[in-house]
Amino acid sequence: MKLATWNVNSLKVRLPHLLGWLRDAEPDVVALQELKMQDEAFPHEAIEAAGYTAVCNGQKTYNGVALLAKKPLVLQDVVRDIPGFEDAQKRVIAATVDGIRVVSVYVVNGQAVGSEKFDYKLRFLAALNDYLHEELATHEQLAVMGDYNVAPTPEDTHDPLQWEDGILCSPAERAALQGLCDLGLTDAYTKPFLPDGRFTWWDYRMAGFARNLGLRIDHILLSAALLDWVREWKVDLNPRRLERPSDHAPVIVTL
């Protein structure tokens, strides 16, 4: 079973990349983020033709998330957004596939430490914590996959001196991510699995990818029942090397 997460940064622009990558990587379950499109525009037909079924929680211009499952797998008990958390932004969708509860999440970027958006990021992560607490109580097998916009440790940045205490790396953000793990979730990333490096995002500016000026901010968190089954964690750099790529690369965990 291959679980994957990918921030595509506009599904409209990246649809050819997504279809090619589904063919090459053959993931079983995919969490997508930053669709930047409404539900009516979601390319169900092309994704069905590629052998996948999909559910989405879209939004115009910003955000938007989806879950894909390789047929004949089906996505059941779909829940959109964080129940009870008032939020106009579409950042969460959950479903059950083959007995596993999967969540696609696009955590708030936060812009700058101390900003209004930073405050929203921390409130979002607190609400996500409450939600995942409930999900863990009802689903033994839980996989929470997405763009967390948090680099867990200094090693997860290309330049700790530059990034430390800034946005994506501040103590408050790292504590919030650790808070999710304290619920009973574990980052599937483990250091022996580094065939193509550990970074998942590179800024478009200043030739970030060519110089490998990256961060590890996309994660797959697993409940204990799934963690024992992890065989491999990897970043798939192939889509990031294409013309007009997303600024993120997919993370794939093989169970």
Add this chain to the structure above:
DNA sequence: ATGGTCGGATGCCGA
């Protein structure tokens, strides 16, 4: 045309 580069939507904003 909009900071550096993208994407999307305008007369920049968010990342």
